[in-house]
Amino acid sequence: MFRYCDDLVICCQYDSYAIRIHKGLGNRITTFGLKFNEEKTRIISFSREKQNRGISKEVSIF
DSSP: OOOOOOOOOOOOSSHHHHHHHHHHHHHHHHTTTOOOOTTTOEEEOOOHHHHHTTOOOOEEEO
């Protein structure tokens, strides 16, 4: 029996960091013949400041 650890959550202070990490990690895993599952890969913006102002969560799907 094989078990794979293929889920990952990365928390970033800024959306630009998350985008940069997504691109870099995507390039890195491609080296090994792997790719992101596009149905599950997303950036979810969560912010107390935005929540307090009533702004809903923004989701970017790649």
